[in-house]
Amino acid sequence: MASGQSYYEFYRGSSIGTALTDSLDELITQGDIPPQLAMRVLQQFDKSLTECLQKNVKHKTTVKGHLATYRLCDDVWTFVVKDPQFKMEGIGSGGEVVTAPKVKIVACKSGDAPEGKKSGGRSGDYA
Incomplete structure (x- = not known):
């Protein structure tokens, strides 16, 4: 940056x-x-x-849960996930699972993301 x-x-x-x-x-x-x-x-x-x-941050995390709400405003995604389960790969044997009643995830456009292009799910476009 x-x-x-x-x-x-x-x-x-x-x-x-x-x-x-x-x-x-x-x-x-x-x-x-x-x-x-x-x-x-x-x-x-x-x-x-x-x-x-x-x-x-080198480890990949997978989130599973019930998407309650989502919103995109000014290149900022906001997700509210109920009963999320986070599975962290590369930690211990088989990955550790962390749960919570509810989590809010905010993803903002990264400074090095291509302008005007869809991310296509590429890592690093949103932080």
């Missing part, structure tokens, strides 16, 4: 992103850092987490 590129901010809603945001808010409130520095830290968090996931 290019250096001037913006990154999606939805990882900020994760538990580590929330902890980082809370810590930065506390530092700003105490006067230890300016708000501009906190924004730069959050932008670096967005970039670093995205790049880390792209480079280090």
Whole structure:
């Protein structure tokens, strides 16, 4: 991804992103850092987490469940799957299965995906 590129901010809603945001808010409130520095830290968090996931996630996961809703808006797919079963290949013998009552999956167009072409299910077009 290019250096001037913006990154999606939805990882900020994760538990580590929330902890980082809370810590930065506390530092700003105490006067230890300016708000501009906190924004730069959050932008670096967005970039670093995205790049880390792209480079280090090597295992394939299969999801089976009941698709409750799906939506495509501004090149962002949102899926809500009820009773999903995630089978992770390459972990242990035979793959580990993880279940949950409901999961929301958000897939955004990757910066290196071809513009105007359908992905055809290729890996990497959506992150």
